[in-house]
Amino acid sequence: MASQVCRFDPEDNYNAFLKTVGKAPYEGTGKLAGIPVAVKDNISTKGITTTCGSKILGGYVPPFDAFVVELLKKEGAAIVGKTNMDEFGMGTTTENSAFGPTLNPCDTGRVPGGSSGGSAAAIAAGMVPMALGTDTGGSIRCPSAFCGIVGLKPTYGRVSRYGLIAYANSLEQIGPMAGNVTDVSTLMGVLCACDSRDSTTYDRPYCHTPDINVRGTRIGVPEEFFGKGVDPKVASVVWDGISLLERLGAEIVxxxxxxxxxxxxxxxxxxxxxxxxxxxxxxxxxxxxxxxxKKQWHESFQDHRRELFGKEVRRRIMLGTFALSSGYYGKYYAKAQAARQNVKADFDRLFRQVDVIAGPTMPTIAFKLGEKSDPLSMYLSDILTVPANLAGVPAISVPCGRVDDMPVGLQIMGRHFEDEKVVDVAYAFEQGVSA
Amino acid sequence: MVSERDVEHIAELADIGITKDELGEFTPQFNEILEYFDLLDSVEGTSPATRDLTNIFRDDTVVPGLSADEALANTPEKEDGFFKAPRVM
Incomplete structure (x- = not known):
């Protein structure tokens, strides 16, 4: 287990942190006693600057802790800093941070993925054993895959979003990231708790020790996860991973x-x-x-937001405003909800036949810095991660080999509230690889 | 297809502020993205108006909250215990 007591060294070669805490308390007791934990910068931390990677929140010091931060402190974690991210979580590379991109510790010419790129890089660089990320459309799993670590997007409703600065409430979850499955599972055990301040949480605590046995587990592999846009080299490495699970006793469907x-x-x-x-x-x-x-309201508001929001944030606010505007709601928003329902129905149907679904986390290895300059091509790289958010099901990314010397992630998705099952399959895979 | 005028109107609706140069940049990007969204036209089915879920209620219990000073701590623009905002009228 990597989560032994260690001290945090704030030397940051990858711009993983937006803020480090000089005197984090290491004296706590509990499941995370003395463990340095990094927190993504869209999660409120009392007394520690929280900016969401945006100039519009420059210098903002929350007067309260997010519920997950209360839970970390209760279990004795030392919160050592706030990690870099795409502004408000809007991006797949962490290049959209107003405070400069995070670099991938595996290759500093490449992005760490996003939007929780700072958390993933901090773990991959060995600065912290664990971190919190958030995942709206892949923002935990993408950087986990690109940096070669483990990240879990929990079932929607399993972890409280109280104190998470909201971007897309119906899709996002806070989740654990770490260097190995055991640590992800330990952190998940701390994060899962019902919270009256987030009415979408369920009282489904996570009290689980990863189980290595996958004998008889039915693993569905949708052909769409290996379709157009997926790098054949990535597909091949992921298929090798799925074959390993088959050798361990799982059934591939x-x-x-x-x-x-x-x-x-x-x-x-x-x-x-x-x-x-x-x-x-x-x-x-x-x-x-x-x-x-001194200015009029609208003028002041518009000038302020033009100056302090980055371009991707403004692009998304405008796209959303357009999609909801009179005359277009039926064409965009209503149709999108029907398509979302179809995704849920597909998962429901498949989960009657299989226990988990597996495929690549990302269609490619980490992009080179600056490679995805066109917004649509960046959006398209999220194709394999967004289905789990649309359906609210749990999904984990676990390292499964390398392509061109860069990490590749294997994604395992499960039924609602079966976060334990996706952790087990990831654990069996991780232990099977190192055996 | 949206025109630069449309994008200007959306920016106005969203109170987002946009410059003339940016209109030339954002408009083709929006058209590319909206063209991609057109594939939703062929989606069959509807989103159900009701789901098999029930509201989760709790008692409205008074618990300690932020003090006025804590709530105001993040802005220098305040007056008599209130936030100071630009003129609306």
Missing amino acids: TCRMPSMSSALAAYYVTCTSEASSNLARFDGVRYGPTSDT
Whole structure:
């Protein structure tokens, strides 16, 4: 287990942190006693600057802790810093941070993935054994795959979002990231708790020790996860991984997931629509740099948001505003919800035949810095991660080999509230590889 | 297809602020993305109006909250215990 007591060295060669805490308390007792844990910068930390990677929240110091941060502290974790991210979680590379990109510790010419790129890089670089990330459309799993670590997006409703600065409420979850499956499972055990301040949480605690036995587990492999846009070298490494699970006693079932064809569009219409509403609160009145109170309201508001939001954030707010605007709602938002329902129905159907679904986490290895300059091509790289968010099912990414010397992630998705099962399959795989 | 005028109108609706140069940059990007979204036109089915879920209620119990000073701590623009905002009228 990597989670032994160790001290945090703030030397940061990869711009993984936006803020480090000089005197983090290591004296706590509990499941995470003395363990340095990094927290993504969209999760509120009382007394520690929280910016969401945005200038519009520059200098903002939350007056309260997110529920997950309360839980970390209760279990004795030392919160050592806030990690870099795409502004408000909007990106797949961490290049959209207003405070400069995070570099991938495996190759500093490449991105760490996003949007929880700082958390993944901090773990991959050995700075911390564990971190919190958030996943709206793959933001835990993508950087986990690109940096060669383990990351779990929990079932929607299993972890409280209280204190998470919202981007797309119906899709996002806070989740654990670590260097190995055991540590992810330990951290998950701390994070899962019912919270009256997030009415979407369920009282489903996670009290689980990973089980290596996958004998008889039925693993569905949808052919769409190996379709157009998936690098054949990545596909080959992931198939090798799935074959290993078969040798360990699992049964492989090839299947189809036709709803994948419209999943990405459904995801982007939904998340931008929710963002356009959520981000209206950033008006320069209550937190962050202040707007000019001498100007008229709209002028002040518009100038403030033009100057302090990055381009991708403004693009998504405008796309969402358009998708919800009079005359277009039926064409975009309503259709996206129908497509989302089809994704859920596909998962329901498949989970009557199989226990988990496996495929690559990302279609390619980590991009080179600056490679994805066109917004649509960046969006398209999320195709394999968004289905789990649309359906609210748990999904984990575990390292499964290398292509061109860069890590590749194997993704395991499970039934609602069967986070334990995806952890078990990932654990069996991890232990099978190192055996 | 959206025009630069449409994008300007959306920016106005969203209170996002946009410059003339940016209109030339954002408009073709929006058209590329919206063209991709067109594949939703062929989606069959509907999203159910109701789901097999029930609301989770709790008692409205008074618990300690932020003090006015804590709530105001993140802005220098305040007056008499209130946030100060730009003129609306």
